[in-house]
Amino acid sequence: MTDTPEYHPLKTRPKDARQHVTAGPYSPVLEVDARHLVVLSGQVAVDLDGQVIGTTIEEQTHATLANCATQLASAGCSLADVFKVNIYLINLDEWTRCNAVYEQIMPAPLPVRTAIQAVLLPGFLVEIEMWAVKAKN
Numbered sequence: 001m002t003d004t005p006e007y008h009p010l011k012t013r014p015k016d017a018r019q020h021v022t023a024g025p026y027s028p029v030l031e032v033d034a035r036h037l038v039v040l041s042g043q044v045a046v047d048l049d050g051q052v053i054g055t056t057i058e059e060q061t062h063a064t065l066a067n068c069a070t071q072l073a074s075a076g077c078s079l080a081d082v083f084k085v086n087i088y089l090i091n092l093d094e095w096t097r098c099n100a101v102y103e104q105i106m107p108a109p110l111p112v113r114t115a116i117q118a119v120l121l122p123g124f125l126v127e128i129e130m131w132a133v134k135a136k137n
Contacts, residue, residue: 010133013109022037024064026113038075038132042088043067044124052123057094060125061100061101066128077132084112084131088118090102091125098126 010033019028045053045063053063069079085106088097095115111130120127 007089008080008109009085010081011109015115018112025099025106027086028112030083030109030121031051032133036134038072038077038081038134039061040068040071040130040132042086042127042129043071044120044127046124057091057097057125061098061128062105064126064128065102068126068128070132072132075132075134079105080107081107081132081134082111082130083133085113086129087113088120089115089125089128090118091118092117093123098116100114 011030013027013030017027017029027077040067043064045060045067047053052060054060057079072078072081087102089095092115118127
């Protein structure tokens with residue numbers, strides 16, 4: 001999904017926010033109403049039986065984002081409510097492939113984001129943690 005101006009009542013990209021043309025799928029800055037935060041621990045591509053899902057970065061990114069969406073839903077949120085994402089990759093050479101999956105799944109306005117290379121538990125290629133803002137009922 002591209003970072004088109006879309007409305008979210010608790011997170012907005014300032015109209016004057018700018019970023020370089022080579023920037024990936026993320027917002028450089030978001031204004032967040034932080035009265036009700038939901039924070040996810042790092043999620044990986046693992047099923048409820050503890051089995052690793054997928055062997056490629058694309059498969060694991062998709063499964064990891066699905067796990068993130070499941071955890072967010074348990075707190076009454078969705079990927080649309082996410083304002084901050086940290087991505088940990090074992091190999092930054094796979095960044096473009098991870099980004100392609102991420103961009104297809106994450107809705108606008110895209111969260112601010114950090115990505116780094118890291119040592120992960122055996123079998124995992126990517127780990128993702130998220131911060132979301134939840135509307136009070």
